[in-house]
Amino acid sequence: MNKKNIRILLEKVKNGKIDINKATSTLKDLPYKDLGYARVDNHRSIRNGFPEVIYCEDKSLDEIEGIINEMLKHDNNILATRAKRKVYDRIKTIAPETIYHQRSKIIFIKTHPIQETESKVLVVSGGTSDIAVAEEAVVTARALGSQVDTLYDVGVAGLHRLLDSLEKLDEAEVIIVVAGMEGALASVVGGLVDKPVIAVPTSVGYGANFEGLSALLTMINSCASGIGVVNIDNGFGAAHLASTIILQIEKART
Structure with a gap:
């Protein structure tokens, strides 16, 4: 349940269209729902502006399906990251509108229209081998409402x-x-612009790349100002941070 739905519910109580007991029943699982194996945070969109996102790695198909079934009750768009094809095949049976972005390994269930922001996020990649992580950022940011190029x-x-x-x-x-590789692109971009730059090191590279550690250290030690760094291969985290910044920009526009 999001802020809009709560406002609608309270208006119905105020106007006598729904009684207090029915409203209380509707709100009883608002903080979180304990499924035994997961406590689904139904309150997150109210606190943070965006609903909880499901990280699929190391979760069973039954667990993922149960979490999604719970989230579908609350009228939020649903984003599930690091999802294999078999997860999509399973979720498609309970939510036919499910979309699978294979390169980014993201499942998206759109339960209501997304209002795209006026402000824009730009996702830049060093090489073609980095595109899988870049696409994780792209799909996430778009699902959270940001305009993306x-x-x-x-x-x-x-x-x-x-x-x-x-x-x-x-x-x-x-x-x-x-x-x-060495992750130098973030420093170059940071030296050319007057806006926030979020750097994402990837595990792409030869042996001494240490699965992304060399790029991570380069980005952390950037001489260009205004650069923030997320974890290795964390396109999702970068997009969530970027969308949070965009949300504040949009609020300032109004």
Whole structure:
């Protein structure tokens, strides 16, 4: 249940269209619902602006289905990350409107229209090998309502590719930079713009890349100001942070 639904419920109580007992019954699972194996946080969208997101790795199909069934009762759009194809095949049987984004491994169930923001997130990738993580950021940000554009394969080995697209950097309010290898792209972008840059190191790279650790350390130690860094391969976390920033920008516009 989100703020809009609570307001509608309270208006119905106020106008006598629903009695207090029925309203209390509707709200009884609002803080969270204890399923035994999971406590579904039905209150999160009210606190944080966005509903809880399901992380599917190491959860059984029955557990994921149970969580989704509970969330469907509360009229929130549902996002499930790191979901394998078999998870989608299972969830499709209970929610036919389910969409699977295979490259990003994200399941999305759209229960109501998404109002797209005026402000824009730009997702930039160093190389084509980074696109899976970049797409996790793209799909997440769009599901959370952010307007999203992309700029892929503009890594520092061919810097002219980035410099030829400076107008895209200028158009965005928040930029997510996804890069593996040595992760230098985030510093380059950070030195070119006057807006928040969220850096995502990826595990893409050869042996001494240490599965993304070298890119992570480069981004943390960036000499460019205004760069925040999330964990390795965490496109979801970057998109959630970017969408939170966008939400504040949109509030300031009104």
